[in-house]
Amino acid sequence: MNKVRHIDNLVIGAGPAGSVFGYLALKAGLNCLLVDFATFPRDKICGGGLTPKAWRLLDKLMPGIKYDYHPVRHMRFQLDDSPSCEFESEFEIRMTSRKDFDYTLLQYYQQAGGELLKDAFVSFEQQPDGRFLVTMRSGLQLTCNYLIAADGANSRVRRQLLGKPKDQMLFMEEYVPKQGPEEAFVFFSRRFIPGGFYKFSSIGRDIYGYRAPETNRETFRQMLKEFNIPETKLVGANISLHTVQSPIPNIILIGDAGGFANKITGEGLYDAFKTAYNARRAIVEHKPFCETNRQVFRKMKAEERAARFFFSPTGIKFLSFCIHHPRFTKWIFDAKMKRETFFRLR
Numbered sequence: 001m002n003k004v005r006h007i008d009n010l011v012i013g014a015g016p017a018g019s020v021f022g023y024l025a026l027k028a029g030l031n032c033l034l035v036d037f038a039t040f041p042r043d044k045i046c047g048g049g050l051t052p053k054a055w056r057l058l059d060k061l062m063p064g065i066k067y068d069y070h071p072v073r074h075m076r077f078q079l080d081d082s083p084s085c086e087f088e089s090e091f092e093i094r095m096t097s098r099k100d101f102d103y104t105l106l107q108y109y110q111q112a113g114g115e116l117l118k119d120a121f122v123s124f125e126q127q128p129d130g131r132f133l134v135t136m137r138s139g140l141q142l143t144c145n146y147l148i149a150a151d152g153a154n155s156r157v158r159r160q161l162l163g164k165p166k167d168q169m170l171f172m173e174e175y176v177p178k179q180g181p182e183e184a185f186v187f188f189s190r191r192f193i194p195g196g197f198y199k200f201s202s203i204g205r206d207i208y209g210y211r212a213p214e215t216n217r218e219t220f221r222q223m224l225k226e227f228n229i230p231e232t233k234l235v236g237a238n239i240s241l242h243t244v245q246s247p248i249p250n251i252i253l254i255g256d257a258g259g260f261a262n263k264i265t266g267e268g269l270y271d272a273f274k275t276a277y278n279a280r281r282a283i284v285e286h287k288p289f290c291e292t293n294r295q296v297f298r299k300m301k302a303e304e305r306a307a308r309f310f311f312s313p314t315g316i317k318f319l320s321f322c323i324h325h326p327r328f329t330k331w332i333f334d335a336k337m338k339r340e341t342f343f344r345l346r
């Protein structure tokens, strides 16, 4: 009979959360294996924007990391038919191509000695000794002490633990050749609350995106028409805005699998890195993840409240005020970037 292979830390998903966790785990001397069903480099529907707090955190976690990006400092916001509020931010947003960026992170893990297995997670079962027996689509079975779910917004590990995810929000995007100014532009409207339409100037292309409570091809098409953007291929993916904790201590949900995306903007890369770091800490320090990740869980609750305010009638009035006062908005924007960015890692 074949002996089942044992891995201390088995990671499902080799996206940013999984690869960063794997890299940090190896650097801490932990044994670990990443599993992903995709063939890398693989694409991911995403704006690919790294805010200053995200790229600075990544610099701290993976010192000296190099990746391709297109810097954007020109910010533009609009609410319905208000004039645009525009300014140059003190800080750059780094626009990446997720296909290349994710592959770079994975290569750092592999160069640190990490192994990637191409297979799909199907299910786990906890054994009497506390270990998990994990079954893959190929029929392969592995055992592990920790199961790290980094398998994205439609996480199968999360489904087995907690059932169908709540509060999934569909984001749609299209990619077109560059035209017009280099900018990050966000358009809000009282017609779709909570939601937004955006443009990011990225590497060699512009990204247009849209999310609203009822995002679908037709509503996105209408938005593109309003802004005179030619229609090419429309794509969409879910973001889970509901943050969850695993009820089993040695199963840790990180990144989109745990619903760690910003409740207003959908930004998820920063918290993919941060939760990966906190998962590594939990294992190395023999502490529960709910403790090492406490600040992030608190922040997610605060973001839920902030999102309710932001899209309330009072919030929209405040947004309108900001849009009519670009100097004030620049000051708040830069101060927020500065405050969130210069943090200590604990």
Ligand SMILES: Cc1cc2nc3c(=O)[nH]c(=O)nc-3n(C[C@H](O)[C@H](O)[C@H](O)COP(=O)(O)OP(=O)(O)OC[C@H]3O[C@@H](n4cnc5c(N)ncnc54)[C@H](O)[C@@H]3O)c2cc1C
Pocket: 012, 013, 014, 015, 016, 017, 018, 035, 036, 037, 038, 044, 045, 046, 047, 048, 049, 050, 051, 054, 119, 120, 121, 122, 150, 151, 152, 153, 154, 155, 156, 171, 172, 173, 209, 236, 237, 238, 239, 254, 255, 256, 257, 261, 266, 267, 268, 269, 270, 272
């Ligand atoms: C339209 C859109 C725009 C966005 N724009 C931004 C942005 O500009 N900036 C930002 O910070 N965030 C953005 N986000 C959010 C960001 O994309 C996610 O937060 C980020 O990808 C989370 O990383 P992750 O590693 O948790 O998951 P993912 O990147 O989704 O990686 C999950 C990995 O798991 C693998 N996988 C899944 N299921 C299995 C399985 N059963 N077995 C094996 N492998 C599996 C997948 O192949 C994948 O490689 C956007 C999201 C969307 C949808």
